[in-house]
Amino acid sequence: MNSYPINRYIISCYLTFIILFSSSVGFAQQVPLASGFFTDKYLQNSAKYGISAENSLLLGIRNNVANNHANQNEQLLNLNLNRNTHGFGAGIHNINSGSFKHTSLQASYAHHLLFDNPGHMLSLGTSLSYTSENIDLKKIEGETNDPTLLDFNRRTNKLDLDLGVAYSVSDVDIQLSVNNILAKKTTYFLVNKNRIFSSVSYTIETASRLRFSPQVSYRKLLNDNDVLDLGGAVAFNPNFQLFALYHSNQNITTGLNLNIQKFKFNAAYLKGTSGIQRNTAECLEFAVGYRW
Numbered sequence: 001m002n003s004y005p006i007n008r009y010i011i012s013c014y015l016t017f018i019i020l021f022s023s024s025v026g027f028a029q030q031v032p033l034a035s036g037f038f039t040d041k042y043l044q045n046s047a048k049y050g051i052s053a054e055n056s057l058l059l060g061i062r063n064n065v066a067n068n069h070a071n072q073n074e075q076l077l078n079l080n081l082n083r084n085t086h087g088f089g090a091g092i093h094n095i096n097s098g099s100f101k102h103t104s105l106q107a108s109y110a111h112h113l114l115f116d117n118p119g120h121m122l123s124l125g126t127s128l129s130y131t132s133e134n135i136d137l138k139k140i141e142g143e144t145n146d147p148t149l150l151d152f153n154r155r156t157n158k159l160d161l162d163l164g165v166a167y168s169v170s171d172v173d174i175q176l177s178v179n180n181i182l183a184k185k186t187t188y189f190l191v192n193k194n195r196i197f198s199s200v201s202y203t204i205e206t207a208s209r210l211r212f213s214p215q216v217s218y219r220k221l222l223n224d225n226d227v228l229d230l231g232g233a234v235a236f237n238p239n240f241q242l243f244a245l246y247h248s249n250q251n252i253t254t255g256l257n258l259n260i261q262k263f264k265f266n267a268a269y270l271k272g273t274s275g276i277q278r279n280t281a282e283c284l285e286f287a288v289g290y291r292w
Contacts, residue, residue, distance in 0.1 A: 032194055033060055033076065034268035035287050037217065038233050038243050039257050042080055042089055042108070044197045045177040046125030047164035049080055049110040050087015056080045060266070060287035072097040076287075085112045087125070099139035104131040110164075119170040125177075127162040158182075171203040196220040201232070211235040215245075225249075233257075255285070264289040 036043030089108035231245035255268030
């Protein structure tokens with residue numbers, strides 16, 4: 001990436017816009033995919049698209065393993081492209097929860113600004129999404145001609161906007177993203193993206209080449225609860241990493257990341273947060289990616 005002069009006025013307006021929305025919203029969702037905390041940060045913050053020199057294609061799935069009455073599963077396909085100081089992304093995210101289905105198509109762009117001081121970088125990102133939600137009437141027990149059900153399926157599909165910013169200084173990474181900016185509180189029935197996500201992480205390398213990355217994250221959920229995520233990752237080498245997060249509502253997410261040549265594999269076990277346990281209790285998540 002090359003260094004470019006920074007338009008302070010444009011950056012100030014962008015950051016002010018994000019801060020104003022993050023302080024005024026009260027709507028978000030469930031536990032995000034675990035790989036978005038560490039290896040695939042663009043899943044939670046559009047500013048992270050194209051942050052590395054490589055391109056990648058990611059396929060992820062998540063399924064309930066204990067709370068079967070929720071019958072929820074997710075699939076995600078995401079493309080991440082790097083073009084020097086520009087990042088591009090595209091993805092599709094599908095959520096099935098009982099008779100409800102949520103499908104979202106997303107296109108993203110990020111711009112990375114390098115400062116004169118080595119190791120300092122500011123990233124600004126935005127995503128535009130197109131979302132469809134409906135009820136599968138074949139899975140309904142009872143009157144399928146209920147006006148409420150029919151009205152739900154007649155709702156128009158929705159366009160929405162996400163904004164993100166990230167600032168890195170050597171081994172410190174600071175993030176803030178605000179999602180679903182155009183939505184009202186009741187716009188979506190099923191959403192698996194944070195309304196607000198912010199995090200601070202720091203990477204420490206020991207003499208034995210172990211890399212520790214402690215992280216603190218804040219999320220605002222769909223039910224207006226606030227969750228603090230405390231944890232981090234330890235990388236034994238560039239190709240193997242373990243991670244764990246303790247959530248402020250006394251639950252834990254654990255997992256691993258493994259790189260084999262051009263492929264990467266992620267696996268995680270998620271214990272759903274108590275306030276939304278009906279939809280996310282005990283999930284297994286798997287993802288496979290290809291890099292070039």
